[in-house]
Amino acid sequence: MLRAVVPYVAQAAALGAALALPAFVGANSYALFVATQLGIYVIAAIGLNLLAGYAGQVSLGHAAFVAIGAYSVALLTVDHHWPFWAAAVVGMVLAAGLGVLAALPAFRLNTWYFAFITLAFALVFEKMIVEWRWLTKGFAGVVGVPPPSAFGHEFGPRPLYYTVVAVTVVAFILVRNIVHSRFGRAFVAVRDVEPAALAIGASPQRTKLTAFVISAALAGVAGAFFAVQKTVVTPDDFTADFSIFFLLTVVLGGLGTPWGPIIGALVFFLIPELLAGLQSWRMLIYGGLLLGLMLFAPHGLYGALRQAWRRFAPAPPKAGAAADASEAREHPPIAGLALDISGLRKQFGGVLALDGVDLSVPAGSCCAIVGPNGSGKTTLLNLASGYYVPDAGSVKIGGVEALGSSAQKIAARGVGRTFQTPRLIADLTALDNVMLGAYTRERAGLLATALRLPSARAEARRLRQEALGFLHFVGVADRADVEAGEIPHGQQRLIEIARAMMGGARLILLDEPAAGLSMSELERLERLIMRICGLGATIVIVEHHLDLVANVASDVTVLDRGTVLAAGKPAMVFNDERVMRAYMGERALKAGVPA
Ligand SMILES: Nc1ncnc2c1ncn2[C@@H]1O[C@H](COP(=O)(O)OP(=O)(O)OP(=O)(O)O)[C@@H](O)[C@H]1O
Numbered sequence: 001m002l003r004a005v006v007p008y009v010a011q012a013a014a015l016g017a018a019l020a021l022p023a024f025v026g027a028n029s030y031a032l033f034v035a036t037q038l039g040i041y042v043i044a045a046i047g048l049n050l051l052a053g054y055a056g057q058v059s060l061g062h063a064a065f066v067a068i069g070a071y072s073v074a075l076l077t078v079d080h081h082w083p084f085w086a087a088a089v090v091g092m093v094l095a096a097g098l099g100v101l102a103a104l105p106a107f108r109l110n111t112w113y114f115a116f117i118t119l120a121f122a123l124v125f126e127k128m129i130v131e132w133r134w135l136t137k138g139f140a141g142v143v144g145v146p147p148p149s150a151f152g153h154e155f156g157p158r159p160l161y162y163t164v165v166a167v168t169v170v171a172f173i174l175v176r177n178i179v180h181s182r183f184g185r186a187f188v189a190v191r192d193v194e195p196a197a198l199a200i201g202a203s204p205q206r207t208k209l210t211a212f213v214i215s216a217a218l219a220g221v222a223g224a225f226f227a228v229q230k231t232v233v234t235p236d237d238f239t240a241d242f243s244i245f246f247l248l249t250v251v252l253g254g255l256g257t258p259w260g261p262i263i264g265a266l267v268f269f270l271i272p273e274l275l276a277g278l279q280s281w282r283m284l285i286y287g288g289l290l291l292g293l294m295l296f297a298p299h300g301l302y303g304a305l306r307q308a309w310r311r312f313a314p315a316p317p318k319a320g321a322a323a324d325a326s327e328a329r330e331h332p333p334i335a336g337l338a339l340d341i342s343g344l345r346k347q348f349g350g351v352l353a354l355d356g357v358d359l360s361v362p363a364g365s366c367c368a369i370v371g372p373n374g375s376g377k378t379t380l381l382n383l384a385s386g387y388y389v390p391d392a393g394s395v396k397i398g399g400v401e402a403l404g405s406s407a408q409k410i411a412a413r414g415v416g417r418t419f420q421t422p423r424l425i426a427d428l429t430a431l432d433n434v435m436l437g438a439y440t441r442e443r444a445g446l447l448a449t450a451l452r453l454p455s456a457r458a459e460a461r462r463l464r465q466e467a468l469g470f471l472h473f474v475g476v477a478d479r480a481d482v483e484a485g486e487i488p489h490g491q492q493r494l495i496e497i498a499r500a501m502m503g504g505a506r507l508i509l510l511d512e513p514a515a516g517l518s519m520s521e522l523e524r525l526e527r528l529i530m531r532i533c534g535l536g537a538t539i540v541i542v543e544h545h546l547d548l549v550a551n552v553a554s555d556v557t558v559l560d561r562g563t564v565l566a567a568g569k570p571a572m573v574f575n576d577e578r579v580m581r582a583y584m585g586e587r588a589l590k591a592g593v594p595a
Helices: 002-024 030-054 062-078 084-106 111-131 157-179 182-192 194-199 204-230 240-253 260-274 276-296 300-312 320-326 377-384 407-412 430-436 446-450 454-474 489-502 519-535 546-552 570-574 577-591
Strands: 339-348 351-361 366-370 392-397 415-417 507-511 538-542 555-560 563-568
Touching: 002 030, 002 157, 030 062, 030 157, 030 182, 030 204, 030 240, 030 260, 062 084, 062 111, 062 204, 062 240, 084 111, 084 204, 111 240, 157 182, 157 204, 157 446, 182 194, 182 204, 182 430, 182 446, 194 204, 194 407, 240 260, 240 276, 240 300, 260 276, 260 300, 276 300, 339 377, 351 366, 351 377, 351 392, 351 555, 351 563, 366 377, 366 519, 366 546, 377 392, 377 507, 377 538, 407 415, 415 489, 430 454, 430 489, 446 454, 454 489, 489 507, 489 519, 519 538, 519 546, 538 546, 546 570, 555 570, 555 577, 563 570, 563 577, 570 577
Parallel strands: 366 538, 366 555, 415 507, 507 538
Antiparallel strands: 339 351, 339 392, 555 563
């Protein structure tokens, strides 16, 4: 009870304090000025947290996007007498648009190159503001930015403060809604386990770009308010230090946590104000704080607070999700997709991993691929699911050529897969991991999701029920609310299968699903595979566990050094002398094998 109520009380108290502040300080007080500025920084930090915390893309150049918003408002209101609101929208759109231009080439590179490119963008932009005197008035800056007005009334410090608080609250809610949606799940998947993002059909580039556009737009909005609050906009306001300041704010508060940007901005921003006498010690205090946090609270202040709170009020066992799941109905039949592979070839440098492999898996059947280590089994799955591009050959899925299609397009066509090492998103619950599977099926757009429109809410509710049904189907519904990182290995494998099914997979590729399972888990897996096959799905299973293969597969293909050594019914293949010699060695040949 206490645990459920306190977060709401804390949120209401924070909002109440923010709304009540002007009643306690004068309208023209420095405190109100500082509080307004704090709100502006929080708006930018909320956006940066979405990008760096949730989508894992560190931007070292956010000052540039704040500058775009600020200069748009300053120039349009001062030189062209635009109303603030229209100028702010232009600033927001320009920041988002230039963000796309800056980010698109950078996303082809890894996270750290991305960070450097954003830093380079900010440095170039800073110089441009200085050099483009005809537009920006150089070092002198744009002065006399008028305050916003509505219904003929100019905003004084108080209405401006309330407006900033309102925009901050709206930004917080919109971003929170996005984070809890399929977009947020995809952000985290791309951040933590990119292959899993591909497996559910999410494009890493597009996902990162979405996060960047939202983040840059929020920086633009913050810049718009920055201009009207300070009334003067100069290049000195947007140096690289400013970008670093934003990043430190979210890191300090707690990257990838909802309250991180707010707590971070409060601490980072208020410390120098409260310790005005210690101005010269400011950087030392920041440094000490950061060092302390890295050592003792790697998830930032919010993370440390949450940990302390969890210790104080441990979570009661959640019955809700499991109870819901027990009502799940049996899964409807699945129209399996045939897989036809011919002449498949793949070379990695000097290693010929596959050399002209043929494989035909009829729709609705279960086929196993076995072979010694390094024989090319995983490479075959990676080629069939679009993770690798073959050097030659053909891969037809449901009779349609899949060669040249990206992994996410193949996933969207109904191909689900699991990985040799389970690739769940550790920070998401089992339920969220399964819901992630529905990524390409979800219809609610970004706006509908951010605004939590009834259609988006109804879809999310329906998919949640469906995901619970799949967790129930694979037998781990009781883990629905547990973070995947805390779930035992064997159950993670089952959740991966549930995720593939949630994606509407009609052809499921399982890469060593029995590895590391106990005997009871193995039996469970065996029953599960047979049930899925019984529903009509096509299954291709790469496996070393030959008992399992003999029990579930109707056909077996044996690979050896990248070529097909034998193919046929398990009993026949396992008794083939060449197979025994190549795969199991001379000893097995003498001792006999399972059939
Ligand atoms: N990305 C890669 N880059 C370079 N070589 C690779 C790559 N992927 C696979 N290989 C090589 O290709 C060969 C086949 O590897 P693959 O992983 O497909 O074998 P496997 O049959 O799945 O083995 P295991 O049973 O150990 O998983 C190996 O020699 C491997 O080292």
